[in-house]
Amino acid sequence: MTFSPELEAKFADLITHYPEGRQRAALIPMLMFGQEEVGSITNEFMAEVARRLGLTPMQVDEVVGYYSMLHKKPMGKYHVQVCTNVACMLRGGAELYDQACHKLGLGHKEVSADGLVSLEEVECMGACSWAPAVQVNFDFHHEVTADQLDTILEGLKK
């Protein structure tokens, strides 16, 4: 399996961040950064990371299953995350999530047929004082109104 030179450089650098013999520590960062390029945590990707860190693919799989941001299935090009936890709920987060479901015709962790958009109801993402909050990929949107959500969703184009 081959990666871009940038990702290879990143992996090579990561390994140097941990004490001698503890290179396994690079596992989660490698999976997170790799996922951005590969698109999802595929079996091939897991096997490659396992080989490089001296782990079995099973040991990698076991870790992948624990973390909610590591996806075995590709999410959409735009992954829309709506927070419905308490601070957001108090200011309309649950209604925003419903609106997103209807507008996109998707449910929790579903991906549109063309692979463009996916939706996820998420837990608190650290924007409570500027609630309700939505994240598209890694971009935060604060104090989102119903109209703004429509605009955000309509802007998700190829």
Place this chain on the structure above:
Amino acid sequence: MKLFNEPSPLETKIISFRFGLENSASIDTYLANDGYQALRKALAMTPDDIINEVKASNLRGRGGAGFPTGMKWSFVPRASEKPKYIVVNADESEPGTCKDRLLIQHDPHQLIEGCLLGALAVGAKKGWVYIRGEYNYLIHIMDKAIAEAYKHGYLGKNIGGTDFSFDLYTHTGAGAYECGEESALLESLEGKRGVPRIRPPFPAVSGAFQSPTLLNNVETFSSVPAILRMGGQAYADLGVPKSGGTRLVCMSGHVNKPGVYEVPLGFPMMKFINEVGGGVWKGRALKAVIPGGSSSPLLKSEECDIPMDYDSIAKAGSMLGSGGLMVMDETTDMVKVALRIMRFYQHESCGWCIPCREGTTWLKKMLQRVSDGHGQTRDIDLIGDLAQNMMGRTFCPLGDAAAMPTIAIVKKYRNEFEEYVARNPFAAPELVSIA
């Protein structure tokens, strides 16, 4: 960097005074605003002097438990042959909390300086900032600041021309609330599932890679440069006895001006809501406050006339926790709040121990049943009993974190649960004892 909310004139800005300055995250801005002055001072101090200064400040951990920071620093065995490490907890995921994000976004060098001071105090040569995966943009900001610090000689070998050397790295999480718990965080840092470790030994003795580790919250580390600059006693005097200094309180929910504000420990809660936060929105009355993140038991409006310091809030039966203060107006449906809180803990339970894994699952089911209108009176009692039975019986504090708010809500707002049951046409009549 642009501010997300207007500051308040009632704030006391000790660790947030650089927020909003032009290029506040850059080393130039930092150096022009007292940056790395504390390090200069500390390089001429002994480790004991540094720790004594932190002890004198009465700084307590800002991550949740409020443990005295100076005491924690003194627990790291300096004579140990093993390498010592610094770990910054930037996993910030307690619902209601959004301050560590600002500290990294606006002032990453303050955090780096805090790590350097910790490293000098305990003799650490390496450290990691564990940043939750959702804060991807902060990893870029932090990496950039770290690179600048290396370039200017504040990280790396022979810092300030002395024989002190320190390396700092960022480390990303991948989405798991439980990885904010210190021992689960260390497992995650080592590339494993975020399942907590048995404690003791505490991280100070055996932490990252089985070595003595100083692990603190972002805000805790970020407070230390100011402490060394102004002196521990002066910092302590800003707050109240046993709760020194200032902290960032994240106000959210039904207020006119939600935001993150820095106030001295002991600042009156009602003044905070009414004057800093502009009062409850829409002219409504206050119903309840969750004072320190969703695991802190909620306070009814009549219980909120208290100072915001660790001991006063504990006396009122709750916790200052992570500083996530959520305000609820009179229209708030407490059954829905209890259910949403439990859905969170059920989702985030790591599944390692049964009282938490099963307890949160059953509590969620029962709260869902009441909320859906199918509840029985006995469900209300069972919810309270089950939560009570989880307390102190789980492997890590997440179980308590789930149980505590549930017990408080059911006890304080039982009438609202009863109203839901009363609307259920199939509610069973009270069972009559025939014994």
